[in-house]
Amino acid sequence: MGGTFQIDEAQFIKQAKQFQLPNQTIAVVKNNAYNYGLEFAVKAFAISGIRAFATTSMDDAVKIRQMCGEHADIILMNPTADFKRARMFNLHITLPSAAYYDTYKHELAGLNLHIEYAGLFNRSGLTDISELEYILNDMKQLDLDLSFTGLWTHFGYADEFDGIYEEESALWQQFVKDVKALGVSPAMIHAQNSASYVRDGLFDDHSHVRLGIGLYGSKPFNHLDDKDFIQPSVLSAPIIQFRDLKEGMALGYGAAFKAYADCRVAIVDIGYGDGVLRARAGYECEIGGQTYPIVALMMSHMAVLVDDDVTADMDVYLYNSRLRIDKFTELGVGANSEQLGALNYQSLGREFIYDV
Ligand SMILES: Cc1ncc(COP(=O)(O)O)c(C=O)c1O
Incomplete structure (x- = not known):
């Protein structure tokens, strides 16, 4: 059979409760909820009070909607062209580049779009503010009305202590300011993973932290106290x-x-x-x-x-x-x-x- 992975629900919920920022946490449940099991984890996180989820899989996003009903924010972090399901299940989707906008701009109306900033991690997202300026100008010319519900990035250096994380987060904070200066004010601004949240708490002007490993009971840094991270x-x-x-x-x-x-x-x-x-x-x-x-x-x-x-x-x-x-x-x-x-x-x- 190959061994048994045993999960204690009460400990899982206790950890999710003690690590989350109440009402301001997006739980990352990608990769089968870090292998704790998507259905188990979403249910347990919901019991702990979490109402927002992020994943990279459209199928998983749909399952989360079916489990949680209408009162959950579900963010699909991978770019998608499956607008039919995004609409049907009221999913928040990412806007990863000006090229994506150019390809799909006539299909995005009415969807909750989260503008993604590439930053130093640079896996996906707008490279700089000029990409957003281009999008906004084009929207104006075409009289397009898109809903920018969110603004986000991912930190690739939050567990490093050589100054690069400070540089990464400063670039991001400047991007947030630049977006607002263009008159775009998304309701959800989220960037911080577990390591960033432990280091800095919630950044000013941010609506949510977007947490994975800490919610699942593992410490993002060695020096932290075991009792604050219950491995379930x-x-x-x-x-x-x-x-x-x-x-x-x-x-x-x-x-x-x-x-x-x-x-x-x-x-x-x-x-x-x-x-x-x-x-x-x-x-x-x-x-x-x-x-x-x-x-x-x-x-x-x-x-x-x-x-x-x-x-x-x-x-x-x-x-x-x-x-x-x-x-x-x-x-x-x-x-x-x-x-x-x-x-x-x-x-x-x-x-x-x-x-x-
Ligand atoms: C885009 C994104 N956000 C948030 C997280 C959560 O990070 P962590 O598990 O370090 O809290 C991840 C994890 O890899 C991620 O890819």
Whole structure:
């Protein structure tokens, strides 16, 4: 089966409540809600009080509308030409460039448009204010009336401390001023991810923060207190069998592990095909409250060097309240979202714990 990703709903909601900025939070639920499960996460975020969501997938945006009813703001961050569904489900869509405007300007009337600024991250968005000037002039000439409901960007450097984030956010704040100077006053102005929000709180003139990882209980920075970030998930897998190795015997592809003395290895039912990052396997796992080294990672299996305290009925933990995702981020395994995003939603079992 490939292990089980277990999620505690009460902890998930508690974390969403303690991290969100009340009434001013857009929850980022892209990539299957960081692999916590779109439906589960949207419902839990709604219970926590969140009424605005952002995703990159039109299908997911439609599902969110169907789940939340009419009283939610749903922002599709990827550019779309599916205006039929954008209208039908009252989605907010992004305006990513003057070229997009030129292509679709006659189809955008009545839609909630969020002007996107590229900034230093530069994945998508207007490069500078002249692009918006061009759009506004063209609208005037053609007598087009478009609804600029939102203004947004994404920070790519909010977790860096060498001055580049300050430069990035200053460019953005200037862009916001320039947009307003052109007479455009969007109701929703949102830029800040978890790291930026933790550093700066909500920027002046902004209506929302747009949060992902902090809502899901992982720390954007190491120095923050664990108790302010409740990790609501546990990843575990069962032991399939034990191998008793004699000194000098090898195990795994390319003799990944070589026994330096007689020893016992547990073969565990989880591997990189289930989403365990190779770098994560460079660190320990937990069995019966003790830590043990992972000695080989294969596609569907993992080998752990154990002792006689370990029995076949014990679960092997890769993530839990002691083995925090953000601890492994600190150790260099990969970003929090990388560790979560790698999990294989198809092969892992999923268990939700609900308070009854
Ligand atoms: C456009 C956009 N906004 C917000 C976020 C949320 O970022 P974080 O998970 O760091 O809070 C992401 C995440 O990658 C994103 O791509």
